[in-house]
Amino acid sequence: MLNELIEKLKGQLIVSCQAEGDSPFNSPEGVTMFAKAAIMGGAAAIRSEGIEKTKMIIEQTQVPVIGLIKSKFEDGSVRITGSLKDVKDLISIGTHIIAIDGTFRKREKLTGPEFIKKVKSDFNCLVMADIAKEDEAIACAEAGADIVSTTLNGYTPETVGDKIKSPNFELVKSLVDKIKIPIIAEGRINTPQDAKRMIDLGAFAVVVGTAITRPHIVTSWFVEAMKKV
Numbered sequence: 001m002l003n004e005l006i007e008k009l010k011g012q013l014i015v016s017c018q019a020e021g022d023s024p025f026n027s028p029e030g031v032t033m034f035a036k037a038a039i040m041g042g043a044a045a046i047r048s049e050g051i052e053k054t055k056m057i058i059e060q061t062q063v064p065v066i067g068l069i070k071s072k073f074e075d076g077s078v079r080i081t082g083s084l085k086d087v088k089d090l091i092s093i094g095t096h097i098i099a100i101d102g103t104f105r106k107r108e109k110l111t112g113p114e115f116i117k118k119v120k121s122d123f124n125c126l127v128m129a130d131i132a133k134e135d136e137a138i139a140c141a142e143a144g145a146d147i148v149s150t151t152l153n154g155y156t157p158e159t160v161g162d163k164i165k166s167p168n169f170e171l172v173k174s175l176v177d178k179i180k181i182p183i184i185a186e187g188r189i190n191t192p193q194d195a196k197r198m199i200d201l202g203a204f205a206v207v208v209g210t211a212i213t214r215p216h217i218v219t220s221w222f223v224e225a226m227k228k229v
């Protein structure tokens, strides 16, 4: 049986409110304003990075928050919540669902699925496994993850070739066919039509980030398109 909180996300939009680097929104206040606007528009949950930002979003909104802490692997590729300390810190601020890197890359001597298994046995928390490939998704589901999300497809050395401009519909379809736990479609979903297509393919919910909460990048899409002859 599905957890009650997860059940509420079925068919819904989750908005990732993250800001980094020189973004003028790179503060707890900045991302919290985005979260509030997203909820006004109908978002059922928020995805958030960093302790201070996630804490403020949790305090100032009423929806479930998926929290994570980003760091980097040695090769410079992104790692999502890669230490037990990060997990503890996220739990301590009341994060509803912890997003954890579910790839096979090792952290604290454990692969993603092994790490998730440890988190699920050591803590009473909901885990979203952020995966890049199908075999990782299957292993994370077996390890006890509550949800799988396609977050890292296109962002690991092994899948960088998948980083085409469009979302990976094929991966989502294949995961939906093979895995029993909810599959969330995430990554490069930049239009309402693509989000709907993911739901039609069987995605449990859809996460959208950049197209809603990184206005500098959205602006550059327009600027670049207008330069084309």
Ligand SMILES: CC(=O)N[C@H](C=O)[C@@H](O)[C@H](O)[C@H](O)COP(=O)(O)O
Pocket: 016, 018, 068, 078, 151, 152, 155, 186, 187, 188, 189, 207, 208, 209, 210, 211
């Ligand atoms: C790869 C990585 O670091 N992804 C991050 C995960 O939390 C975020 O930067 C993305 O914005 C999020 O996954 C949503 O994706 P998109 O922004 O494409 O809608």
